[in-house]
Amino acid sequence: xxxxxxxCDDPIFRRIPVTLKLYRPETEELHAQAFRPSPRDIDGxxxxxxxxxxxxxxxxxxQVAEVGRNPQGYxxxxxxxxxxxxxNIQVVPDPKDDDPGHCLIPSLRxxxxxxxxxxxxxxxxxxxxxxxxxxxxxxxSADSEL
Amino acid sequence: MATANLPxxxxxxxxxxxxxxxxxxxxxxxxxxxxxxxxxxQRIDSQMKVWLSHPEEEDEDGYVSPSxxxxxxASQLLDACKANSLPIPNWVxxxxxxxxxxxxxxxxxxxxxxxxxxxTQELRIFFxxxxxxxxxxxxIGEFA
Numbered sequence: 566x567x568x569x570x571x572x573c574d575d576p577i578f579r580r581i582p583v584t585l586k587l588y589r590p591e592t593e594e595l596h597a598q599a600f601r602p603s604p605r606d607i608d609g610x611x612x613x614x615x616x617x618x619x620x621x622x623x624x625x626x627x628q629v630a631e632v633g634r635n636p637q638g639y640x641x642x643x644x645x646x647x648x649x650x651x652x653n654i655q656v657v658p659d660p661k662d663d664d665p666g667h668c669l670i671p672s673l674r675x676x677x678x679x680x681x682x683x684x685x686x687x688x689x690x691x692x693x694x695x696x697x698x699x700x701x702x703x704x705x706s707a708d709s710e711l
Numbered sequence: 712m713a714t715a716n717l718p719x720x721x722x723x724x725x726x727x728x729x730x731x732x733x734x735x736x737x738x739x740x741x742x743x744x745x746x747x748x749x750x751x752x753q754r755i756d757s758q759m760k761v762w763l764s765h766p767e768e769e770d771e772d773g774y775v776s777p778s779x780x781x782x783x784x785a786s787q788l789l790d791a792c793k794a795n796s797l798p799i800p801n802w803v804x805x806x807x808x809x810x811x812x813x814x815x816x817x818x819x820x821x822x823x824x825x826x827x828x829x830x831t832q833e834l835r836i837f838f839x840x841x842x843x844x845x846x847x848x849x850x851i852g853e854f855a
Contacts (some may be wrong), residue, residue, distance in 0.1 A: 601807050
């Protein structure tokens with residue numbers, strides 16, 4: 566493994582667009598659709614390893630949200646790689662220029678029709694979510710207001 | 712929740728219950744429950760209107776908003792729930808692929824009815840995260 570080898574204590578972040586209304590901050594309820602792959606997720610569901618002492622180059626919660634392009638912003642679900650490993654959920658590195666900690670969950674790649682295992686895995690990830698942070702809403706730049 | 716702190720009057724004696732009812736507290740609870748139900752329906756109806764005004768639009772993350780077909784079918788299911796005083800869905804969300812998922816949840820059980828972008832319907836029942844039932848669904852037939 567290279568220097569992107571995954572450590573068990575890595576936090577795993579998943580961006581959830583605010584516009585999809587899949588999280589209710591007032592009751593802390595999360596919907597399993599937050600872990601549904603989009604048609605673009607042909608190789609697996611996008612997640613990010615979070616910044617740690619071992620990997621200071623990875624992104625913080627806020628930075629993971631900022632990488633997203635939705636102007637309405639994102640919630641960020643936090644999971645633990647330990648818990649994913651304990652359920653044999655594979656997470657593979659897929660570094661990007663703007664997110665060096667970017668990873669994929671290959672068992673959640675976009676498929677139609679969706680296998681039952683995928684539907685169960687989405688429910689499981691919801692249950693394994695430690696907490697949901699945000700919303701992180703991008704500041705409107707001066708240029709965009711003109 | 713507005714109703715959480717209001718007492719249940721069923722354990723009271725008849726005399727006390729009469730006084731309790733006369734106090735208007737019970738009516739107050741009915742009012743709060745009704746108000747809460749109205750808010751839930753308003754939230755759902757508002758979401759359906761947003762989708763109706765922007766069907767099948769792809770967002771920045773590649774998620775596609777519900778199609779007119781899925782909106783129409785889901786609306787029929789929701790109308791049937793209202794007309795038959797069935798439980799209010801806990802969630803009505805996009806499936807991100809042109810469809811809609813309607814959830815009814817009770818503790819560790821969850822029923823999901825999904826209308827895909829072409830109108831195909833599927834019923835799924837989960838116990839915790841385990842899928843215990845999955846089958847094609849025809850809600851008009853189910854409600855008939």
